[in-house]
Amino acid sequence: MVELIFFIISAAAEGDLAERLHVEAQAAVVEIEPIANNRQLITLPMLQFPLTLEPVCEATTRLESVSVSAADTRQTFGPDDIGKQAIINATLSVPKKQLGPIRIGDFCHSAVADAVAARELLIQGVLTAHLSLRCSSDEEHSMTYVSLPLDIILRCNRLDGAAAIESSENQESSAKPRF
Secondary structure: OHHHHHHHHHHHHHHHOOOEEEEEEOOEEEEEOOEOOOOOEEOOOOEEEEEEEEEEOOOOOEEEEEEEEEOOEEEEEOHHHHOOOOOEEEEEEEOHHHOOOEEOOOOOEOOOOOOOOOOEEEEEEEEEEEEEEEEEOOOOEEEEEEEEEEEEEEEEOOOOOOOOOOOOOOOOOOOOOOO
């Protein structure tokens, strides 16, 4: 519900002002090895989301900053970082310690890893990025907010004939599914 409120505030701000913040995020790609059949959860590594930001302030204001946050990670771009660029290309890196395990169901289980045609699984909205654009003039300051879901693509690596399947004790995470 909080994301919806941010979106409504952002939409209202964009409709009333000439300020706007257009954002695009590419999915983070995570390659995983086939896992034991009794596993339903995996621990994610650090995720890197390529972002394209296009901040626009009114003609009578100047761009003060653009901030991006997800989980406990925050990046801020000031006038020195942005310069006269119309578009900012950045990478939001979220450390694995800020991420919980995710449920992958039967995807990439060792018994079916070589037999399954689908080697990728898109998981939408793993995180939400919250962005803000601050514009100001001598008289006033304004903020524009945007929320953006961040997706990941899991890629299952094929088994080699000699590859050993990790048991659930050897997995990076000892998290077990709870039913």
